[in-house]
Amino acid sequence: MLKLDKNKLQDFLKAIEEEYQIQLPVKKADQTDFCNFEDTLKPNKGLEIDLNTRLSVKSPKSYLFPRSESYLEFKKDNERLDFKLKELTGKANLIFGIRNCDQESFKILDKVFLQEPVDQLYKRRRNSTITVVARCLEQSETCFCQLFEIEPAGSETGADLYYYNYNDGLYFTAGSDQGELILSDYSQYFKSVEPEIEKKLNQEANQFNGKITADSDNPLMQNKPELLYDNKEAIFNSDIWQELANRCLECGICTYLCPTCHCYDIQDYSADQSGERYRCWDSCLFSNFTEMAHGDNPREETYQRLRQRFFHKLVYFPEEQEESLACVGCGRCLGSCPVNIDITEVLALAGGVIND
Amino acid sequence: MEIITNAMRQLAREGLENGLDIIIGWKDGRFEWQSKPAFITEINDIESLNFNNYSLKNLSGYLLKKELKDKKIGIFLKGCDYKAYKQLVNYNQVDPENIQIWGIACPGLKERDFHGNTSNAERCQRCQEPVPEELETIIGKKEVAIQNSPEDKYQDVKKLESLATDERFDYWKDQISDCIRCYACRNTCPLCECTTCMIAGGDSNSDDWIDSAKEFSQDFFFHSIRAFHQAGRCVDCGECEEVCPVDIPISKINNKIRHDIENLYEMPEVADDDSVMGPLLDFREDDPEPGSKGGKENA
Numbered sequence: 001m002l003k004l005d006k007n008k009l010q011d012f013l014k015a016i017e018e019e020y021q022i023q024l025p026v027k028k029a030d031q032t033d034f035c036n037f038e039d040t041l042k043p044n045k046g047l048e049i050d051l052n053t054r055l056s057v058k059s060p061k062s063y064l065f066p067r068s069e070s071y072l073e074f075k076k077d078n079e080r081l082d083f084k085l086k087e088l089t090g091k092a093n094l095i096f097g098i099r100n101c102d103q104e105s106f107k108i109l110d111k112v113f114l115q116e117p118v119d120q121l122y123k124r125r126r127n128s129t130i131t132v133v134a135r136c137l138e139q140s141e142t143c144f145c146q147l148f149e150i151e152p153a154g155s156e157t158g159a160d161l162y163y164y165n166y167n168d169g170l171y172f173t174a175g176s177d178q179g180e181l182i183l184s185d186y187s188q189y190f191k192s193v194e195p196e197i198e199k200k201l202n203q204e205a206n207q208f209n210g211k212i213t214a215d216s217d218n219p220l221m222q223n224k225p226e227l228l229y230d231n232k233e234a235i236f237n238s239d240i241w242q243e244l245a246n247r248c249l250e251c252g253i254c255t256y257l258c259p260t261c262h263c264y265d266i267q268d269y270s271a272d273q274s275g276e277r278y279r280c281w282d283s284c285l286f287s288n289f290t291e292m293a294h295g296d297n298p299r300e301e302t303y304q305r306l307r308q309r310f311f312h313k314l315v316y317f318p319e320e321q322e323e324s325l326a327c328v329g330c331g332r333c334l335g336s337c338p339v340n341i342d343i344t345e346v347l348a349l350a351g352g353v354i355n356d
Numbered sequence: 357m358e359i360i361t362n363a364m365r366q367l368a369r370e371g372l373e374n375g376l377d378i379i380i381g382w383k384d385g386r387f388e389w390q391s392k393p394a395f396i397t398e399i400n401d402i403e404s405l406n407f408n409n410y411s412l413k414n415l416s417g418y419l420l421k422k423e424l425k426d427k428k429i430g431i432f433l434k435g436c437d438y439k440a441y442k443q444l445v446n447y448n449q450v451d452p453e454n455i456q457i458w459g460i461a462c463p464g465l466k467e468r469d470f471h472g473n474t475s476n477a478e479r480c481q482r483c484q485e486p487v488p489e490e491l492e493t494i495i496g497k498k499e500v501a502i503q504n505s506p507e508d509k510y511q512d513v514k515k516l517e518s519l520a521t522d523e524r525f526d527y528w529k530d531q532i533s534d535c536i537r538c539y540a541c542r543n544t545c546p547l548c549e550c551t552t553c554m555i556a557g558g559d560s561n562s563d564d565w566i567d568s569a570k571e572f573s574q575d576f577f578f579h580s581i582r583a584f585h586q587a588g589r590c591v592d593c594g595e596c597e598e599v600c601p602v603d604i605p606i607s608k609i610n611n612k613i614r615h616d617i618e619n620l621y622e623m624p625e626v627a628d629d630d631s632v633m634g635p636l637l638d639f640r641e642d643d644p645e646p647g648s649k650g651g652k653e654n655a
Contacts (some may be wrong), residue, residue: 251540338599
């Protein structure tokens, strides 16, 4: 374990900026979200690095899977059509201060995009992304990552670096060779850590990681996420979906803020003789999501689309991916849905169906 | 709040007993700072109705849901919700025959920001008509203090107007660049009543008038066209701004347009009868044309 004094943080980031494009949580007006580190250095922007707020508004998935990404240019020259694949240029991305729920969401995205056939657009970003996880030693009221067996204080692998934010320092350990390399390359910024502090932090982390799984008082953790999987037929056909659909606005907030939602569409931006092909996020809540070219739509009703979203996360994804559930309990849906539809409510309603 | 909740339950019960099919109100969410729309069809569920400090959601937009067409509906509307409802009637979007409205004298509600801090809701601070006075049944205390004067509600607009053009552009560029185009602002707006949106097809990803690519120009186009379409319709219920996950101050755009309409065309926000056309439907020869060359600057 190595300590970086908080008052050295900016110098350290400036130093590694030579190598990496750094993204980190930044306070802007009333929100905290990931921003470029270099923007925080511009005094007129009013941006302030925020390592204390637990969650960012948006999930950092957009660094691996952008909101929209143009990847192919085409041009017509008389009878000839030329194509050019857009290269990914620039430095590797370093995402500093992401929480373990978001880090674990990358594993879910990896399952989707890195299996055969490998998604090359995702792969090239994934391979040039370094992550630094901020270990959580407390939860906010909308957190439920432990329902999905995620350890908020961090596992030992997955990210390149992990740190505890404690008193006047950030206490780092490496999770990968790349992480080790950063700690040794920039060793002038780090100091050794007294064994008592290291022991104390690790103890706290172990306690915290184990604590909430057994906490039956937490209203968000009272229903097992396997509920839908185990009772899929009864729950699929129940009327809870219509109840939720009455309320649903069919906007894309939940899917766009969700760290594990990964559906996309491919479109062209074309002028007369040239254009670009890009991919952009799509949402299963949008009514034309499954609309086919001939006009039919197998999920025409809101309740069907809403059901699809939760069945995808808790039934279809685990069926395809060795029982891995596609939710990390970050709680963004819980905090941002304008009409309070969230996965824990769905589990509670599903529990009602089973118990009746 | 308790008085309103009790009256709400009582009225809902009577409504269902007297033949209404569905009651639209609010119930508590999972946390103290939540409140969600409730759709009640059974007497047994009436006790779940609850009006709390966060019952901001304007319910009038739900009247457009196709599942509710031809149903006999009972609905609770606050002052701002009622103004939106009147617009829906003016634009022939709902049939008042099928709708029983109960007014709520709104005491002013709260909102909670991203960091968990609560404060008086911004929309309530601008509100001039918290009580839907015209309605026969109004629940709650009718003497509600107005938080700001009619002129003060345009403070934000005036602050922006005082900036230089490029400063104003930078401000909006900064705000609108955050847009993720989830379309929650459009979908929650009770007066965005088109079943197919001309600026973005049925939904987000269509190649109609705007492109799905996350480009500032496309985001800007979406927000400005939507604001123009709301000219003369928007009643400043504040829903769009409330739901925006990235806090784009959408109300400021709508309020700028409303301010101009009030000053240039002397139009009421919501007409009392359908003889008064909205600013986009009405033409008079002496209309001021502040944007055009040679046009009159002021009425």
